[in-house]
Amino acid sequence: MKRKWLACLLTAAVVTTTLLGCGGSSKEKAQTGQETGSATDAVQSGTEDSLQETGTQEISAQEEYVCKIVCVGDATSESCDKVAQAASEITMAKYNTKIELVRLGYGSFAEEVNLMLSSGEKLDLFPNFAFSTITAANTGQILPLDELLPEYGKDILNAVPQTDWECVSIGGQIFGVPNNKDKAEGFGLAMRTDMLEETGYDLSAIHTEKDLEGLFAAVKEKYPDCYPLVSDNGGMGYYNVSRDDLGGDFGWLENCLDDSELKVVDWYESDTYKEIMQRRYDWAQKGYIMPDAATNTQNAYELMEAGKGFSYFCNTKPGIEAEWSRKVGKDITVVELVETYRTSGSGMNTWYIAHNSEKPERAMQVLNEIYSNPELSNILINGIEGENYLIDSEKGVLTYPDGVDASNTSYSSVAWVWPNELISIPWEADGADIWKQTEEFNNSAKLSKAFGFVWDNSNVLNEITACNNVTAKYKNALDCGSLNPEEAIPKMVKELKDAGVDAIIAEKQAQLDAWAAQQ
Numbered sequence: 001m002k003r004k005w006l007a008c009l010l011t012a013a014v015v016t017t018t019l020l021g022c023g024g025s026s027k028e029k030a031q032t033g034q035e036t037g038s039a040t041d042a043v044q045s046g047t048e049d050s051l052q053e054t055g056t057q058e059i060s061a062q063e064e065y066v067c068k069i070v071c072v073g074d075a076t077s078e079s080c081d082k083v084a085q086a087a088s089e090i091t092m093a094k095y096n097t098k099i100e101l102v103r104l105g106y107g108s109f110a111e112e113v114n115l116m117l118s119s120g121e122k123l124d125l126f127p128n129f130a131f132s133t134i135t136a137a138n139t140g141q142i143l144p145l146d147e148l149l150p151e152y153g154k155d156i157l158n159a160v161p162q163t164d165w166e167c168v169s170i171g172g173q174i175f176g177v178p179n180n181k182d183k184a185e186g187f188g189l190a191m192r193t194d195m196l197e198e199t200g201y202d203l204s205a206i207h208t209e210k211d212l213e214g215l216f217a218a219v220k221e222k223y224p225d226c227y228p229l230v231s232d233n234g235g236m237g238y239y240n241v242s243r244d245d246l247g248g249d250f251g252w253l254e255n256c257l258d259d260s261e262l263k264v265v266d267w268y269e270s271d272t273y274k275e276i277m278q279r280r281y282d283w284a285q286k287g288y289i290m291p292d293a294a295t296n297t298q299n300a301y302e303l304m305e306a307g308k309g310f311s312y313f314c315n316t317k318p319g320i321e322a323e324w325s326r327k328v329g330k331d332i333t334v335v336e337l338v339e340t341y342r343t344s345g346s347g348m349n350t351w352y353i354a355h356n357s358e359k360p361e362r363a364m365q366v367l368n369e370i371y372s373n374p375e376l377s378n379i380l381i382n383g384i385e386g387e388n389y390l391i392d393s394e395k396g397v398l399t400y401p402d403g404v405d406a407s408n409t410s411y412s413s414v415a416w417v418w419p420n421e422l423i424s425i426p427w428e429a430d431g432a433d434i435w436k437q438t439e440e441f442n443n444s445a446k447l448s449k450a451f452g453f454v455w456d457n458s459n460v461l462n463e464i465t466a467c468n469n470v471t472a473k474y475k476n477a478l479d480c481g482s483l484n485p486e487e488a489i490p491k492m493v494k495e496l497k498d499a500g501v502d503a504i505i506a507e508k509q510a511q512l513d514a515w516a517a518q519q
Contacts, residue, residue: 060096065362067091068100070113070126073414075103075383082384083411090376095365101380103411106299107233116354117141123354124363127417128176132248133168133350137175138458142352143360144173152364153177155372163452167348170456176350177367180420182438183348184445186316186340187240190300190324193331195310198222203335209240210279216288219310229283230309231293232300236280236479238313240337241272244448247345247455249464250501251508256448257341262516264509266501268471269493277478277485284481293480301327305407316340318437322429329407342445344453351419367419374423381424383411389427397428453515460507463500470495 075083084101091097104112110130116123128136136142149157156177168176189212196203199218205211216228229236244256245267252267253259267273283289290296290309300312305328314320316336324332353363369376382389382398388411389398406412415421426434457464474492477483 060094062096062362064096064098065359066098066100066122067124067363067366068102068122069366069380070102070104070116070123071380071414072106072109072127072129072417073103074105074412076410079383079388079410082387083379086379086384087376090373090379091366091369094369095362097362097366099366107297117356120356122356122358124357124360125367126352126354127179128350128352129417131352133176133352134170134247134455134457135249135461135464136352137170137173138456138461140355142175143355143357144175145177145353145364146174148353148361148364149174152361153368153371155368159371164348166452166454167344168350169454171458176352177371177419179349179351179416179418180371180422181349181416182317183346183442184317184340184342185346186336187238187338188314188316188320188334188336189311190304190314190320190332190334191311192304192328193333195219195223195226196333203333206335207337209276209337213283213288216283217286220287223307223310226307226310227290227303228288228310230290230300230303230312231296231476231480232312233298234294234296234480235476236289236293236313236481237475238315239273239276240313241276242338242341243267243272244343244450245345246343246450246453246508246512247457249455249457249460249504249508250467250496251505253448253450256343256450257446259449262450262512264505264512266493266496266505268489268496274485274489277481277489280479280481281483281485282481289481294477294482304328304332305330318441319426319430319434322427322431325429326406326413326427329405340441340445341448342442342451343448344451349417371419372423377418377420378424381415381418381421382413383409387411388413391425392428395428396425396432397430398425399428450512450515452519453512455508455511457504457507460500460504463503466499467496467501467504470499 080101080103084099087099087101088097091099106129113123113126113131115121131141133142137144145153159180160178164178165174168174168178199215199222201215201218203215206215219226219228242255242257244253246252246264250266251264252270253262254265254267254270254272280289284291284293290303296303300309301324303309304312314324314334316334316338321332321334324334351367353360353367357363370380371377385391386401388401388404388409390401392399400409413427415424418424422435422438426432431437470492473495474483474488478485478488478492
């Protein structure tokens with residue numbers, strides 16, 4: 001009875017949510033939300049059809065299989081085992097498949113998953129956190145899904161619009177399942193509310209990154225032992241401007257909302273980049289940025305919770321303050337520095353089937369169930385009821401049990417990284433209407449002039465590898481204000497040119513020009 005009651009509450013929590021697409025010819029439709037209709041309705045309809053097949057001998061009599069899922073976010077091994085067991089009750093009954101769940105830290109995720117992929121260790125499903133779909137596909141780390149989706153991923157196939165499939169397609173093949181979540185992006189600064197209020201600083205004058213210096217000065221004066229701005233595991237990679245990385249790697253539109261010429265530039269050679277790096281270097285010299293920012297091994301949440309840091313750059317979206325408050329364990333205020341916009345890749349979190357999956361069809365079955373089953377989705381996102389959360393059935397939201405909060409929960413809630421957060425129960429701090437707000441956020445975003453373009457880097461993989469080796473020497477240190485940009489940027493630019501960055505930019509420009517000619 002408890003499971004049936006929970007399923008009813010989860011279904012009631014599902015809202016009609018539009019997934020905006022990435023196809024070039026649908027730019028106007030995507031902007032108005034006319035392209036796709038209700039993706040969540042499609043999930044519900046597809047789930048109702050699939051439920052009629054649930055428990056049939058053909059499906060449930062498959063030989064037993066263990067599907068290993070690796071996801072990002074803090075959680076204890078004990079809690080992961082409990083969550084996997086609860087999730088397995090659903091997947092065993094339907095598919096005779098057990099779930100094995102591993103959660104990895106933000107700083108170690110890319111390295112550990114890459115090791116699994118290269119060593120041949122068993123791995124079935126993982127998200128694109130710190131991974132590029134194009135690079136993962138072209139290097140054979142992930143499998144194409146075209147033959148798997150029609151038979152084993154029908155609910156996903158019915159829900160995701162064609163234009164979103166185009167965002168995860170390389171050479172005409174689909175390589176990932178796009179998450180159902182916020183699809184636009186903005187950027188801002190997340191701050192500890194208590195410290196902000198103590199300074200008495202008026203945020204109304206802050207509109208861009210360059211406006212932050214007065215705030216940082218006030219924080220430094222009030223809290224001399226606290227750093228106004230910290231890094232996150234040695235990185236500070238948010239750039240508070242409206243740029244489009246055009247699918248990643250190298251070559252950007254410097255201002256994607258105004259650049260009608262669609263000019264691909266070397267971001268690291270641009271005046272905008274030089275200005276940002278000079279500002280951060282100046283801040284570091286004044287003590288506004290932690291001195292060891294580029295080598296820091298703690299995440300920003302921990303530093304802010306401990307009072308060692310006041311703020312960190314972040315993306316903006318509905319519920320971002322509540323999300324950060326849960327992670328930091330303190331009330332957080334976010335000030336927006338860049339208006340909301342959308343590129344082909346913004347917000348395009350994706351789930352993959354690893355090349356070393358022993359049974360890709362079983363992995364797709366599980367991925368389809370996570371995407372379409374509210375109960376399973378809620379378990380994997382939020383953990384175990386009574387231990388990691390309580391359900392307020394009247395409000396239709398989650399709260400923490402007594403003595404538990406974001407700072408000490410054994411299973412952190414990172415909804416956006418899972419395949420379909422919009423069918424899970426929202427947290428009280430986010431509000432019961434958070435998913436409706438998310439739809440409005442997506443629909444109101446301005447579109448990049450290159451919205452719909454998908455980059456294929458297969459012709460310049462060697463150059464990309466060489467250029468990545470160059471930026472690894474400079475990027476984090478420059479981002480964190482640890483290197484003098486007047487000295488470091490010219491060196492980095494020269495080394496990038498020697499490594500072949502101009503060839504990458506020329507290839508991307510040619511592909512972008514060809515795409516634009518077809519619009």
